[in-house]
Amino acid sequence: xxxxxxxxxxxxxxxxxxxxxxxxxxxxxxxxxxxxxxxxxxxxxxxxxxxxxxxxxxxxxxxxxxxxxxxxxxxxxxxxxxxxxxxxxxxxxxxxxxxxxxxxxxxxxxxxxxxxxxxxxxxxxxxxxxxxxxxxxxxxxxxxxxxxxxxxxxxxxxxxxxxxxxxxxxxxxxxxxxxxxxxxxxxxxxxxxxxxxxxxxxxxxxxxxxxxxxxxxxxxxxxxxxxxxxxxxxxxxxxxxxxxxxxxxxxxxxxxxxxxxxxxxxxxxxxxxxxxxxxxxxxxxxxxxxxxxxxxxxxxxxxxxxxxxxx
Numbered sequence: 349x350x351x352x353x354x355x356x357x358x359x360x361x362x363x364x365x366x367x368x369x370x371x372x373x374x375x376x377x378x379x380x381x382x383x384x385x386x387x388x389x390x391x392x393x394x395x396x397x398x399x400x401x402x403x404x405x406x407x408x409x410x411x412x413x414x415x416x417x418x419x420x421x422x423x424x425x426x427x428x429x430x431x432x433x434x435x436x437x438x439x440x441x442x443x444x445x446x447x448x449x450x451x452x453x454x455x456x457x458x459x460x461x462x463x464x465x466x467x468x469x470x471x472x473x474x475x476x477x478x479x480x481x482x483x484x485x486x487x488x489x490x491x492x493x494x495x496x497x498x499x500x501x502x503x504x505x506x507x508x509x510x511x512x513x514x515x516x517x518x519x520x521x522x523x524x525x526x527x528x529x530x531x532x533x534x535x536x537x538x539x540x541x542x543x544x545x546x547x548x549x550x551x552x553x554x555x556x557x558x559x560x561x562x563x564x565x566x567x568x569x570x571x572x573x574x575x576x577x578x579x580x581x582x583x584x585x586x587x588x589x590x591x592x593x594x595x596x597x598x599x600x601x602x603x604x605x606x607x608x609x610x611x612x613x614x615x616x617x618x619x620x621x622x623x624x625x626x627x628x629x630x631x632x633x634x635x636x637x638x639x640x641x642x643x644x645x646x647x648x649x650x651x652x653x654x655x656x657x658x659x
Contacts, residue, residue: 349657351379354417354460356408356424356451358384359638360394363423363464365616366644374658382417390630391637397623409446413453421648422463424451425639452486459492461523462651465516466639469499472514483516493518498530502615502640505531508539508586509613511640515647519654528654531646539569539586543598544608551603561599568599570613587613594632607631615641 355363367379385405386392395404405411426447455463465483472480487495495518502511519528553561560576570587571580574595580588583599590596590613596605605613607628611620614635622631652658 349377351377351421351657352382352417352419353379353421353423354383354419354454354458355422356385356405356454357426357447358386358395359391359425360616360634361399362425362614362616362639362641363644364399365620365641366648367421369641369645370648370652370658374652377652377658382419385411388634390626391634393623393626394631394634397621408450413457416454416458418458419454420461422451422454422458422460423466423644424454424463425466425637426451448483455487455493455518456490459520461520461655463493463518464644464647464651465518467514467516469512469514472499487516487518492521494521494524494528496528496530500530500643502643503536503586504533505640505643505646506534506537507613507615507640507642508536508542509588509590509640510582510586511589513639513643515643517647517651519651524654525656526654528650531650536586539584540600542587542609542612543569543600544606545601547601547603547606547608549603549606550601553602564599570605570609571597571599573597590614590636592633592636594629594636596632607635610635614638615643615645617641 351367353363353367355361361384364381371378381399381401383403383405384395384399384401385408386395387407392404392406395401451465484495487493495516497514497516499512499514502509517528557573557576560573564571564580565584568580568583571583572588572595574593587596590610596610598605598609607622610632649658
């Protein structure tokens with residue numbers, strides 16, 4: 349079958365990379381990339397370099413939902429800033445909260461067979477669950493989807509990065525054949541295999557970071573130098589969460605983490621292309637805002653099994 353996918357708040361298109369992996373694994377499925385939407389110019393350049401959507405909406409708020417094409421699969425990593433613990437805006441007046449409304453428009457009007465919404469785990473507890481419960485209520489309003497949700501850490505599915513994210517899954521009740529369950533955890537890979545050993549660039553440690561390096565374990569691999577009070581007791585096992593502040597440091601190589609390392613820690617293939625007109629700094633920000641490819645892949649595999657799309 350041909351799976352028609354649309355993504356919103358598309359970033360650098362981790363969902364498409366995940367779908368590519370599944371299509372390689374299961375020969376009875378293929379996909380058609382119907383639309384992406386992304387407002388950031390650097391992310392748009394990444395999409396154009398690596399993907400070929402039929403339509404690229406630059407602002408999902410300005411499109412007419414009535415002429416958005418039908419899709420089978422919808423995925424959106426709607427912005428996490430409104431729900432982040434670090435964000436100073438905690439009220440309904442934050443205009444970025446409205447982006448969920450545009451995701452909901454797609455779900456209600458296009459009725460995809462399944463969808464994935466991703467956000468920070470803080471959404472579950474923020475304002476005693478007010479925002480989260482409102483989202484669940486809106487998604488359940490027409491009682492046509494089975495809704496599932498779970499906070500998942502990237503390191504539970506192979507890649508050694510401690511990255512907690514909330515995933516909300518919706519599957520049309522009329523199309524579901526088998527019960528959906530979240531994928532089982534799997535063994536985490538050796539973090540040393542994520543070091544780009546051929547990159548021998550050396551960066552000078554700033555004086556303000558010297559104390560940080562004195563407090564971390566001698567066998568640390570990746571740390572975030574933006575958190576100068578952290579001790580990183582497990583930094584020989586997994587990397588801290590990659591953020592939109594590109595401060596990841598590769599300790600054994602005595603340098604900033606490379607683009608190759610950033611991409612690998614987010615599950616992107618080595619074939620992913622860096623556009624010439626996107627700086628390393630900007631690309632690291634985009635990677636930090638991305639979903640993790642391998643988590644989306646495993647979620648899709650179980651969703652597709654419940655729909656009997658793969659065999």
